[in-house]
Amino acid sequence: MAGLAESGSNPDVDLLYDINGIAKDAPHWFDRGMEFVGEWGLLLAMVLLILWCWLSVRRRGGDEAASSVAALVWAPLAAGIAVLVNVPIRGFVERPRPFVDHEGLEVLIGGKTDYSFVSDHATLTMAMGVGLFVANRKFGLAGIAIGLLEGFARVYMGVHYPTDVIGGFALGTAVVLLLSPLAMALLTPVAQAVERSSRVGWLIRARGSAGGQGEVVAGTARAPESEERDLAA
Incomplete structure (x- = not known):
């Protein structure tokens, strides 16, 4: 199945040349920036966004x-699960990178010798974006936007076809949504147990946040005043 997209009047290839053609006309410094952004920058931004959301949830x-x-x-x-699922998909489809079958592309990063379908970067970022949306819609919309930018960057860099990216978006979204009920059924009790812990409960709820169990003073939990009066009596 190596010939998912050959050449000629193929919209997938035409769009590849249109998007990658921007790289040819762009300044050298901009292409170097896109190389970093598309390979590492947007993945880092997604991780930081998840950490930001975690801090917000803890404080609230x-x-x-x-x-x-x-x-x-x-x-x-x-x-991570979506990327593992992609391993047999890549081996089954065996689609070469676009620069292998098509000349004249501006390839911004070398060393890509594995198969092209589906894009790991698109899979990773969209899975995290959709997973973030399940947790928090505001942060999730920003995460999905990062995933879309990642997909554009991979085509811009000349290392993926547009359909590689679309396949990655679909795979990442499917894994998140289909397995989410089972994952939440397993992870929520664990999070609740961590929340009750005096040592690592801060991972779930910041000290002094809404719904806390009394005031925290010098690292110990202080009972509400009503309980103190009962004890004094």
Whole structure:
């Protein structure tokens, strides 16, 4: 199945040349920047976005803090699972990188000798973006936008066809949504147990956040005033 996209009047190849053609006309410094952004930068941005969301959830607290953190943990786990699922898909399709079959492309990064379909980068970023959306819609929309930018960057760099990216988006989204009920059923009790721990409960809820169990003073939990009066009596 190596010939998913050959040449000629193929919209996939035409769009590849249109997007990659921007790289030919762009300044050298911009292409170097896109090389970093498309290979590492957007993945790093996604990880930082998940950490930012985690800090926000901890500070806000509330009864749903544990389930929100569990959903955040699921986002990178789902991305890892999706990449593993992609291993047999790549071996089955065996689609060469676009620069192998098509001349005149501006390839911004070398050393890509593996198969092209589907894009690991697109799979990773979209899985984390959709997983983030499950946990928090505001942060999730930003995550999905990062995933879309990653897909564009991979085609811009000349290392993937547009359909490689679309396949990655579909794979990452499917893994997150299809396995989410099972993942949440397993991860939420774990997060709730962590929340009750005096040592690592801060991973779920920041001290002094809404819904906390009393005031924290000098590293120990202080009972509410009503309980103190009962004890004094």
